[in-house]
Amino acid sequence: ILNVEQSPQSLHVQEGDSTNFTCSFPSSNFYALHWYRWETAKSPEALFVMTLNGDEKKKGRISATLNTKEGYSYLYIKGSQPEDSATYLCAFSNDYKLSFGAGTTVTVRA
Amino acid sequence: DGGITQSPKYLFRKEGQNVTLSCEQNLNHDAMYWYRQDPGQGLRLIYYSQIVNDFQKGDIAEGYSVSREKKESFPLTVTSAQKNPTAFYLCASSIQVSQETQYFGPGTRLLVL
Numbered sequence: 540i541l542n543v544e545q546s547p548q549s550l551h552v553q554e555g556d557s558t559n560f561t562c563s564f565p566s567s568n569f570y571a572l573h574w575y576r577w578e579t580a581k582s583p584e585a586l587f588v589m590t591l592n593g594d595e596k597k598k599g600r601i602s603a604t605l606n607t608k609e610g611y612s613y614l615y616i617k618g619s620q621p622e623d624s625a626t627y628l629c630a631f632s633n634d635y636k637l638s639f640g641a642g643t644t645v646t647v648r649a
Numbered sequence: 650d651g652g653i654t655q656s657p658k659y660l661f662r663k664e665g666q667n668v669t670l671s672c673e674q675n676l677n678h679d680a681m682y683w684y685r686q687d688p689g690q691g692l693r694l695i696y697y698s699q700i701v702n703d704f705q706k707g708d709i710a711e712g713y714s715v716s717r718e719k720k721e722s723f724p725l726t727v728t729s730a731q732k733n734p735t736a737f738y739l740c741a742s743s744i745q746v747s748q749e750t751q752y753f754g755p756g757t758r759l760l761v762l
Contacts, residue, residue, distance in 0.1 A: 543691060573750065582653070582753040583739070628691070635746045636707070639684075639691035 543631045545640035552619045553648055559615040560643040562629030566610035571632035574603055574614055577642070578625040586614075586627075619647045652676070653754035655740050660759045662727065662734060670725045670757045672740030680746040681723035685709060686737040686756075695738075698723055699746040727759060735761050 544563045552558045564572065571590045577583040587596040592607040600617045616623050626644045630637035653674045662668045674681065679700050684692040694707030698717040712731025717723055723742075727734045737758050741751040 548689075575753075580755075582755050585750045585752070588750055630692075632747075636682075636694055636697065637692075637751065639693075641689055641691045 543638050543640040545629055545643050549644040551646045551648055556619055557617045559613050562612045562640055564610050564631035568633050569607045572605055572612050573630040575628040576625045621647050621649055623647050653742055655754035655757050660757055661762050663762050665729045667726055667728050670738055672723045673721055674742045676742055678742035678744055680743045682741040683725045684739045734759055
């Protein structure tokens with residue numbers, strides 16, 4: 540089982556503030572890095588798939604960066620809104636399967 | 650409306666009993682997966698299937714069994730050999746088994762009586 544670490548485990552952010560958190564993964568045998576958003580009582584939903592070192596992806600106020608050489612990815616939320624409250628999962632892809640981190644749970648306070 | 654359905658939402662298992670969790674997809678995906686989630690841990694792969702009539706063990710297959718008789722369906726049986734079955738179970742599918750995006754169902758929570 541590949542070691543994928545996410546930090547922090549949880550965070551609280553005031554509405555309108557920006558925040559970011561980290562996913563670290565093995566830097567060898569890299570295929571892809573996935574980010575998912577998992578809202579309470581819903582299914583995990585894919586946000587981004589990144590494959591190249593230096594990749595940056597953006598979806599609305601959420602963006603992600605990738606550093607495959609040092610084995611980390613950042614996810615940024617700009618101007619947090621209550622609907623951004625969710626657990627954000629990253630998953631490292633090595634050939635046929637995904638290895639998931641435990642997630643960062645974001646709570647946006649109004 | 651395409652997607653993945655899982656049933657039931659909650660399932661109770663008695664000591665020594667086998668129980669089966671249902672997973673159905675209408676996305677026409679070849680690959681399907683079962684994951685288990687425990688508090689404070691990432692999703693762990695139980696079994697996956699690349700194509701009909703084929704399946705492979707994941708990282709924590711002991712005490713579980715699966716079948717893949719139809720493309721749309723990938724049921725998971727939690728057997729009496731699984732000594733710690735209480736967990737949240739997620740089913741997913743993707744176009745192929747690879748680094749592609751996986752699409753998840755809503756999950757089944759299994760509790761032991």
